[in-house]
Amino acid sequence: MALGTLASILSSGPSSDTLWSWTALPVGLVLLCLLYEIGWIIYCRVWHPLANVPGPFAASISRLWIAASVASGRAEHVQRMLHQQYGPLVRIAPDEVSVADPQAIKTIYSIKSGFTKTDFYPPFAPNISLHGDHFTQLDETIHAERRKYVNSIYSMSTILESEQYIDGCIDVFLDKMAQVARQGKEIDLGEWIQWYTFDVIGELFFGHQFGFLRDEHDYGRYIESLDTLLPGIALSCVLPAYIRPLHSSLGMLFSTIRDSVKGFDEIRAAGRYWTNLRQQQMQSGSVERVDLLDKFFKVKEDKAGWDVQDIQNEACVAIFAGSDTTAIAIRSILYHLMKDRACMDKLVAEIDDFDSRDLLGKPHIRYAEAIKMPYLVACCKEGMRLHPSVGLGMPRHVPPGGATIAGRYFPAGSRVSINAAVVHYDQSVFGQDAHRFNPDRWIDGNAAAMDRHMLHFGGGSRTCIGKNISLAEMHKLIPEFLRRFHVELTDPAKEWKTQNFWFNKQTGIRARVRARQRGQIALGLSGGVPSP
Template identity: 50%
Template sequence: MLDYHFQLTRPSLDTIAGILAALFVIYSVSWIIYTRFFHPLARYPGPFWASVSRFWMVSQIRGAHADKTQRELHAHLGSIVRIAPNEVAISDPDAIKTIYGINSGFTKTDFYTPWRPAWCRYPDAFTNLDEPLHASRRRITNSLYSMSSIARAEESIDKCTAVLLEKMASFAEAKRTFDMAGWAQMYAFDVVGQLFFSHMFGCLAAGHDHRGYIRSLDLLLPILCAASVMPTYIRSLFLIGGALVQPRVMKALTSLKDIDEAAEQCIAERHAQLEQGKSGDEKDILASLFAVMREKGEKVDFGRTEVKVEVYVALFAGSDTTAAAVSSVLYHLMKSPAVYKKLTNEIDEATRAGSLSSPIQYKEAAALPYLDACIKEGMRLHPSVGLTLPRHVPAGGCQIAGAWFPEGTRVGVNAAVVHRNRDIFGNDADNFNPDRWFGPDAARMDRYMFQFGGGSRTCIGKNISLCEMYKMIPELLRAYHIELVHPEHEWTTHNYWFNKPSNVETRVTARATGT
């Protein structure tokens, strides 16, 4: 009887499996036919797999070269390229104002939600998808990140620069080479520590990432970025399932906890000091955040958790973007000897004329036209974020780049693409040429610079980044001569949202008189 029952059941299971397989094939074929021929975005060119699945974008994140791929696609396929079944990348520079302008009606997509800390009560400025809520929450702390506020903290940046220059002296004396990109990251991370907490994290002093925070970020970024471009229904399975079978995913999630704990530790230490009456002299950003909490926290619902969110975001995003920009400027200067000489001449002449103090002040550096051009050009050629900033088309649809898109469509512009537009930046747009910023089109070019985003969603840490660059770069070049060990080699970049450089092997020699 048992054998007979088994004989009846086995074909039934096979039949069910066959039906399910057939249904899957029918669904897949139907989906491909729909996305390729009947979907509202079917008329836009793009890779075949991108049109039928978001996993094409995941493969781009895995390969860490989406910026290069998108430039190639736009070069061959035009200004509108389909990069997912319901998403296009747009290279038309005028799309920046349409999509990211203030009150444009475009809203952030769910790309940003995996970056949000799970414990926050209100989304941070980066991951907030609700425009009115974003505006109201950002107003609470916006003044703390204004250029006037950051400029008042220049002494903190000067302390970090002094330690960096001491390390350069040791490299020069020992004739040791080093990766400039790695040291730019340690410098930027220590600046975050000094600005927020009145003490560096010790990366520069130790000469390495001794607390492991930078390593934690390096582990996190690829995983979170991959999750961000996946369909939402896959993300949890990817993160939880991946953690069980892939050590890298588990390490990334552990690293997320490390950043969380670092933020909590910084808050707890300062809170304990305040409770014991041992603090109050600090003029750092954390003190200002506690002051906001104390003075109007109840009115605007800004408590210790919200302070922690600000610290968490600073730890998470405060160093990679600035380090990438600094590395780009210095790398391209070293690759362009004539430009390098012209800039150092400007710095030396300003020093002799008494226009540059010691240490250099931000306003003094920002008044140097060629330094300004070099920094702009470095950020143009290598913006720190190398992916599109995806947005939803508002209700009623919208005309973008001469094409009509229905509401809900995902659209975005990639700074790494639009910054190479020849119609805006000239036929040599792929080259490092600061002189372009002295031509008649300089003001027009400036309108299309997109390295900090645009509109109300401009990066909140923009002024911190600019202050660091304009102070540190001329200080370094005034004291030392830097050059690439292998100028014939190209640097390495890995694009996991932040487009991180490495392999900028550098040697440094002291300039005896700073001239």
């Protein structure tokens, strides 16, 4: 009986009522979603607290606009254009405003501002230690407490205790440049600069050079790993937190995202490797000298809340951020000097003058000597102003009670960000020629006021912890390089290319190097380079 009834139903086919019930549900869901989207758009455009902040329509209703901007690798160019069009406040997401008012730097980023980091930062986390790392830790109290553990390790005085090891890297770099000069070869100068900065990290943190310069290759595929992981991380940072797991899961279908994940895994593995290797060396008594890794282990002895995973975190972050940021800065300085021969000639003349008066050490220029050259310091600041190493905004939550920024009140919880690559072009601070490379502005202008409005190392309690390493590397390498060699672009009319995925990396700096006669010092100083 039951089988007969079932056969009858199947043979008669679905009734019109059945068809309606099958189609009503999906149609209803589509209509519901459509109504929700219409309601969301109306809310964002009319009732949202940021509704009257100008900006692209698409940005006001969805974070997909900022995601597309970041994915393009040209977010800083887009933001500069938008601020020229709309003014100091531009809505770049439904809940976020980009700020281009230099006075807002103190309001948002000063130590006691009360503004806190948003959920933009966790995708950068190595996730090795339960305590997190200095950069991605969102809790300000925990961040302040844990940064105290290592602040002295990153002080300039501590870094300069290892100055001779930076000199060792410079020696290898100069020897390689001498070979290049003799051969008359064209080189990718940007690549050589990154090899130098990576080898310095190896010396300072792990007790020896990695061998980038010596072997002229990407040791451990660290550079390749960074280049593949950053686009994926940068995109994840600007997506809503609830979408990130979906982005990661679906992203595994695409080779670029898989490469990004693999790249991060390799950087994490490197941090663990060097830390574990040092533990073994300490146990066997084969540690040859004191370096930063050794100092981190001493913190472990003194602080109960500091463990091996925290040291692995520091090692991972050093590899992740210690090279790219400094290499970007040095590239910018040398590139702009090569583009403007008058500025290059003026700097070389200053170096020669100091050299002729025995104010520069031989065979190595001390950091303390380098920073006494005013035009050199001006060139370094100007290079970092025009092209800061980080090219995206640094978002913060407005604190309880709200805040007034650029003449507008922002309620608590609003997201605001300043992009150094935008605010560094402000004409009210840096002059009408803010778009030009002009080191003299730091000598003839109000240098103190300009310094207050520079964000190339971040600001307040979140200032880049490795700032002093970067400053030492650039102020030592550049004058040493230029007192020995003449360097020029092979095609001065050709512009470099940049890709901005948080670190705003430049490529295409093709150059030729030849030895100088005046001030030239005998090379061949590097000797052997310790094997990794």
